[in-house]
Amino acid sequence: MEQKYYDSQNAVEIAEGVFHLGVEDKNNCFANIPYLVVDNDEAALIDPGSARPEFFSVVLRKVHQVVDPRKIKHMIVQHQDPDLCAALPFFEKIVSPDVKIWAPLEAQVLVQHYGCLRRILPLDDGDTIVFGKDRTLVFASIPYCHFIGTVVTYDVKTKIIFSSDAFGGFTGKNNLFADDDYPVQLTTFLGQYLGSKKALVYAIKRLEALAKSHGIDTICPQHGCVIPKEKIPMYIQAAYNLHVGGEVDSLAIKHKIDLSEFTENR
């Protein structure tokens, strides 16, 4: 696949009605990527992004480029971290007056504290949202990857999985698609930010099962790069190989705490 680059001006349509609204972050190597799914005059905004003005202004510009914000009927946050949902109260003022804001069951109690006026509606494993002309988003829980309430979102029409932090990577570059550097970018982010190998393996196997039953054409993480179909097996393998929870090992050595009987994260 030919490499493409995103900028601060233009949303990129990566599949039918699916727009990458990414904001690059050279300083922190932590690109922040909201996605907008548009179908017949209605839209859903996934992981709306940061409240920092230099991030929010880019996402807002890209939303306006694609759709009148009042067409946004759903805002979905896949876990509670501020990089993906601190912008909710800003968007709440300009999207559809009857917008629904969704967050995973266990994250809902946290997300409310960003200050939205509406009640945050809970999402659980297997829930679906339908908008536009039968555009269907299905939610799958991947607990502890990296928060108890974490969901990923599957767009039935395009076979895209919006994976949030799972399959995310650190990069200061603005390439749209994962390149040869992505395994290192993935290892540095996901390897360090996850605590449980069991949770990671469950998440991978859940995606593999979904790929087998319905097909996955693209993985769209909230950080880093979009993973096209032909590269998915390579990154699944990279994820299986991750050593997670390593900070516990480091600090156990430093503080002379014996954890030798626990080897579950290798």
Next chain:
Amino acid sequence: MDYQKSIVEILDTAKKLTPQKTEVENIFQSAGIKVTGDLVFVSFNGNPESCVKTLMEKLSAMPVVKISAKRILRDGGITV
């Protein structure tokens, strides 16, 4: 413990994470680790262990490189 091997891996990883090569080079130089502008290791200007210790302090200015360095040092059996 192979300090040079870990430093080479930290530099290779940094190249894949950040386009800010000059900033990375300057931090390594300030920790007494000579590297080229293309982030290739040249030499330690002093005791490798203390250079690495200083490097980890200075890398706080580039958190993502420091996060990767922590992993690489741990995998190399180096505790700082």
